[in-house]
Amino acid sequence: MKNRVFLALLLSTVLALPVLAQDTNSNSQAQPAAASTSADQSTTTVGASGKPALQPDTHEGFWGKINPFARKKYVQRQTAPIRDRVNELDELTASNTKMIKDVDSRATEGIRLASAKASEADQHAIDAGNKAQLANQTATQANTRLTTVEQVVGNIDQYKASTQTEIRFRPGQSALSANAKAALDEMATPLKDQRGYIIEVQGFSSGRGQAAIQTSQKMADSVVRYLVLNHEIPVYRIFVVGMGNAPVPTDAQDAKAKHVSGGRVEISLLKNDVEQLSANAAPATK
DSSP: OHHHHHHHHHHHHHHHHHHHHHHHHHHHHHHHHHHHHHHHHHGBBTTTSSSSSOOHHHHOSSSTTTTTTTOHHHHHHHHEEEHHHHHHHHHHHHHHHHHHHHHHHHHHEEEEEEEEEEEEHHHHHHHHHHHHHHHHHHHHHHHHHHHHHHHHHHHHTTTEEEEEEEEEEEETTTTTOHHHHHHHHHGGGGGOOOOOOEEEEEEEEEESHHHHHHHHHHHHHHHHHHOOOOOOOOGEEEEEEETTTOOOOOOOOOSBBBOOSSSEEEEEEEEEEEHHHHHHHHTOOO
């Protein structure tokens, strides 16, 4: 009987020891934690969530760091702060991810707008360069045109010999032959719609005195009449001179001038630079 009572007391003591050890561990752990919190408040490290970092449990208790008889509530109470911090970190990570995405989207939109503005500025620069080049070409053409006009105005009264035709007449006649008309057609046909030219007609006749002058004038008038009627050459562009039996200069320097035998008319076409000015202005007006 005594043995049974002893065994019962021993078994009761063994079963009661874990409960007492767990309660002692909880109370002793709570008191040092509160004391360390108030004592080390100034040195507590703040975590990413803005709350103090979890402190490791340094109290070993009755069973040491591992309690083989820990209850479910005791384990939950020990792991609850860790779960809370993990949940807070998850929320903070999600918030940071959203903020990063917002910043990235704003940065991408800013880069796109900046690229569009840069492309627009490049296009404006290209347009400005094209306009500047066109203005430079226009200025160059205007300068060339002005130079040409100045040259033409300076030489407006200076005519240069272009072509020369000679018409022969039989003695005592002033009518034009077929060959004479063909020579006049060849000279006058290209003059249609041209400007800046004059025609000089000089008549020469054999004989002496006033009779020779009148005969040469009649031959020259026949040439002028043909040009005006058949080729519509303006009269103000024709200058007529009856030279009579005036001496004709020769090419040789040592030879004397000779008088004309028979009748003939010299037609000289003289031009200035007005026609050249019109030709240069034609491409600019297209």
